[in-house]
Amino acid sequence: MLAEKPRQTILDFYTYPPIGADDWRYAFETAQVRTLEMQMLSRAALLDMANAETFQQTADLLSGTEYALPQGGRDFAEVEDILRQRRAATRDLFSNLILDEPLVELFRARDDFANLRLAVRRTVTEKPAGIDYSDHGNVSPELIEQMFAKEGESMKREFPDFVQETVEQAVLAYYQKKDIRRIDYAIDRYQSQYNLKKASELKSVFLLGLFRMQIDLTNIRTLLRLKFTDSEHHNVFLEGGFVGLELFENGLEHGYEGLGPLFFATPYHRIVETGAHYLASNKSFLKIEQQCEEHLTEFLKSTVGITAGPQPVIAYLLMKENEIRTVRLILTAKKNHLDTKLILDRI
Numbered sequence: 001m002l003a004e005k006p007r008q009t010i011l012d013f014y015t016y017p018p019i020g021a022d023d024w025r026y027a028f029e030t031a032q033v034r035t036l037e038m039q040m041l042s043r044a045a046l047l048d049m050a051n052a053e054t055f056q057q058t059a060d061l062l063s064g065t066e067y068a069l070p071q072g073g074r075d076f077a078e079v080e081d082i083l084r085q086r087r088a089a090t091r092d093l094f095s096n097l098i099l100d101e102p103l104v105e106l107f108r109a110r111d112d113f114a115n116l117r118l119a120v121r122r123t124v125t126e127k128p129a130g131i132d133y134s135d136h137g138n139v140s141p142e143l144i145e146q147m148f149a150k151e152g153e154s155m156k157r158e159f160p161d162f163v164q165e166t167v168e169q170a171v172l173a174y175y176q177k178k179d180i181r182r183i184d185y186a187i188d189r190y191q192s193q194y195n196l197k198k199a200s201e202l203k204s205v206f207l208l209g210l211f212r213m214q215i216d217l218t219n220i221r222t223l224l225r226l227k228f229t230d231s232e233h234h235n236v237f238l239e240g241g242f243v244g245l246e247l248f249e250n251g252l253e254h255g256y257e258g259l260g261p262l263f264f265a266t267p268y269h270r271i272v273e274t275g276a277h278y279l280a281s282n283k284s285f286l287k288i289e290q291q292c293e294e295h296l297t298e299f300l301k302s303t304v305g306i307t308a309g310p311q312p313v314i315a316y317l318l319m320k321e322n323e324i325r326t327v328r329l330i331l332t333a334k335k336n337h338l339d340t341k342l343i344l345d346r347i
Contacts, residue, residue, distance in 0.1 A: 019205070
């Protein structure tokens with residue numbers, strides 16, 4: 001008897017999902033981010049940084065930009081401080097430009113989930129609280145620490161529902177098999193559904209497309225990581241993307257060379273084919289990370305079709321955050337004398 005053929009995913013777009021309609025309340029805010037986009041580092045500038053021979057030369061290329069480093073010893077702690085300042089300034093600007101408070105809360109929740117991930121991990125492994133929590137969430141790091149302290153049990157009702165539910169699901173997932181990775185799977189699953197729910201409540205075509213695409217890209221990364229490690233954690237794909245879970249599950253049964261054709265009818269064919277080939281040849285996830293990042297960035301750039309609306313403001317936030325991460329990646333790689341080809345493959 002022939003094996004049942006997996007159902008093909010039928011999408012109503014070719015490469016990127018729709019971005020929604022104009023919202024003329026955001027005319028001034030859209031004009032402001034259009035100006036700021038012109039000041040972002042160009043692709044050529046990033047390539048010049050990657051091709052520079054030394055960390056010092058790379059740092060010199062940032063002179064005259066908002067990432068300009070001190071002329072002294074250029075200690076890497078100073079680099080981190082500058083990048084944190086730029087990220088904080090970008091997020092503050094976003095909060096000021098967005099007119100709808102639920103949108104601000106939604107994007108702040110990213111840091112809440114990141115903080116909860118750290119807190120749950122440290123609690124179940126009985127490690128010290130640490131100081132690397134983000135203070136850009138809806139809930140302060142101090143309150144999260146109190147929530148996990150014994151004396152803070154009675155405070156749980158003071159937190160948003162999503163915080164309590166995330167903690168409960170993550171802790172339950174961990175204690176089922178005492179596997180630390182299950183914390184990440186549980187939080188990823190809850191966060192993805194939280195995002196989709198909020199996008200639906202906001203009636204945002206753009207956000208719904210963005211979050212569904214992010215789910216697909218996460219599942220693609222997960223597929224390759226599961227195959228590379230021969231992991232038995234197969235029930236970890238996220239629901240709600242454009243691509244059905246059966247396609248990813250079917251991909252676990254294929255070799256690397258068969259993954260590209262499997263995704264031919266989806267917008268992710270090139271991403272999967274390129275990433276799988278690079279992983280098979282180089283035993284590295286650099287290319288799949290670069291391909292996923294590029295696909296998301298190109299979708300964000302498609303908001304150029306919006307004359308006024310929150311979409312360009314959201315796109316600027318995400319692209320600017322990605323620029324900051326890329327600058328950090330290049331500077332870190334140069335500081336540690338990594339091969340230029342590896343840097344270029346990643347960016």
